[in-house]
Amino acid sequence: MTPAPIAVALDAPDLETAARWAALVTPHVTTVKVGLELYLRYGPDVIASVRGASGVAVFLDLKLHDIPNTVAGASRAVARLRPSILTVHAAGGPAMIRAAVEAAPHTQIAAVTILTSLSESDLGRIGIAGPADDAVRRLAVLSVEAGATALVCSPNEVSAVRAEVGDGITLITPGVRPKGADAQDQMRVATPEQALADGADLLVIGRPITAAPDPGAAAAAIAASLRRAS
Numbered sequence: 001m002t003p004a005p006i007a008v009a010l011d012a013p014d015l016e017t018a019a020r021w022a023a024l025v026t027p028h029v030t031t032v033k034v035g036l037e038l039y040l041r042y043g044p045d046v047i048a049s050v051r052g053a054s055g056v057a058v059f060l061d062l063k064l065h066d067i068p069n070t071v072a073g074a075s076r077a078v079a080r081l082r083p084s085i086l087t088v089h090a091a092g093g094p095a096m097i098r099a100a101v102e103a104a105p106h107t108q109i110a111a112v113t114i115l116t117s118l119s120e121s122d123l124g125r126i127g128i129a130g131p132a133d134d135a136v137r138r139l140a141v142l143s144v145e146a147g148a149t150a151l152v153c154s155p156n157e158v159s160a161v162r163a164e165v166g167d168g169i170t171l172i173t174p175g176v177r178p179k180g181a182d183a184q185d186q187m188r189v190a191t192p193e194q195a196l197a198d199g200a201d202l203l204v205i206g207r208p209i210t211a212a213p214d215p216g217a218a219a220a221a222i223a224a225s226l227r228r229a230s
């Protein structure tokens with residue numbers, strides 16, 4: 001069976017748990033995602049541990065956000081781990097995004113537009129006026145112009161972003177919840193089937209899989225549902 005275009009967020013408290021989740025889900029998904037929780041605790045070794053024998057693609061979600069020189073150095077430092085994708089915040093601006101792209105030529109740089117945990121009213125409070133859609137599209141265009149070849153947005157914006165940036169850009173959507181699942185701290189959400197139908201290339205799904213009694217079975221069920229829908 002072809003693995004589904006899902007990146008399972010391995011937001012685990014320890015390396016053993018993360019490696020176990022990775023082994024359970026890799027038959028069913030293309031990618032596993034390492035975020036701040038694991039990377040800050042275990043450092044670069046975590047990548048090899050979750051990659052395991054399967055050699056699954058590892059997405060390194062560090063959301064770098066600093067001045068261009070610092071982001072270039074950080075991107076260079078992690079590029080040697082050969083993650084398939086590395087995230088930076090689009091709000092760091094074009095020079096910062098370009099610095100990451102140039103420092104990590106073998107890794108796809110994904111610019112995070114607006115975090116999926118922010119609601120429209122949160123955006124107003126941090127000084128981003130107007131609907132999320134507008135800010136996401138603006139940051140998406142800026143990021144692609146700066147050399148990013150992937151973008152992170154919520155599934156709610158994915159069709160609008162696709163219309164702006166065209167087909168060559170990888171659109172990655174967290175904020176994905178199977179029908180009836182608790183959204184938890186995610187504010188801008190949609191189902192996996194909807195996200196894919198609207199044009200997402202890679203769905204980031206964490207707790208709906210990793211908090212399930214059997215993460216392997218949960219990943220297989222979502223993958224099967226995506227196959228049925230396509």
Ligand SMILES: O=c1ccn([C@@H]2O[C@H](COP(=O)(O)O)[C@@H](O)[C@H]2O)c(=O)[nH]1
Nearest residue numbers: 009035114115116174175204205206207
């Ligand atoms: O806008 C963003 C960017 C990244 N994330 C990350 O995705 C996963 C989502 O996990 P769930 O358990 O499915 O909510 C998590 O690792 C975030 O750091 C995001 O949610 N939103």
